[in-house]
Amino acid sequence: MDSSSASDWEPPLGSWASSAARRRNMQAIRSRDTTPERLIRRLVHAQGLRYRVAARPLPDLRRTADMVFRPVKLAVFIDGCYWHGCPEHYVRPKTNCGYWSDKVTRNVTRDRDTDERLRQAGWTVLRFWEHESPNDCALAIAATVSRLRDNRN
Template sequence: MTEDWERPAGSWASSAARRRNMQAIRSRDTKPERLIRQLVHAKGLRYRVAAKPLPDLRRTADMVFRPAKVAVFIDGCYWHGCPEHYVSPRTNPVYWSDKVTRNMARDRDTDERLTEAGWIVLRFWEHENPTNCANHISATVESRRQDVKPKSLN
């Protein structure tokens, strides 16, 4: 740590290097998200990126299909506590484990709120096969579109 670095007021970063590292972590447009979006787009589906499914919900989904009411989340294994890949950090484990626990609770709350509002919530882990994810998203959206199509007058 350099001697001239000062922690900004209200910052939790323990060092300048840690602060730079944490600021570099993307909250959207990660590689898994981009790849899944590309595959879904190639299937002819259009969607909103990093959008609020509900106007009064202060959370965004990675992909939102509004007319079909489908919200897609591609969760990072570390930040969302993947049961298969999450490893507790060695530095400041209490803070980070609590942070991941809060993220998981918020994810469940988001799922409940969207489901109550008539949405289908699809969650995928970043390590899942992108083609399988895209196929599942496409099938779900197409199925929902069939359900909400107006019946013809004939």
């Protein structure tokens, strides 16, 4: 193991992580358990529904849904406005805009691919934006679970 500490880290020349401060900032961004996710999960759980958190709906697909209801094949995603290109709130970055715009475009493309693969495998996919009402999201999730359970019986 390398004896240098994280504080000694320096980005390679030409790296988008142009400073140690920028790198720390990017590392602090959560990929799961965000505030919108936690609020929606709490409301769904309060309705008596149980689910898996940050789980792969399909074992052979290296992508995770924020909430997975396996018995009814429902995958729920709560997308961040910046990282997933929200049509209402996405703001093109002012620094290194080429890199970040490409990154968001790749995220959106991957999201559509994920949706399609899950649907082909018989899953229902729900996507919500982080700015949507947690109550409305939780109600939509509960209604979908109920409908899918009824269709199963």
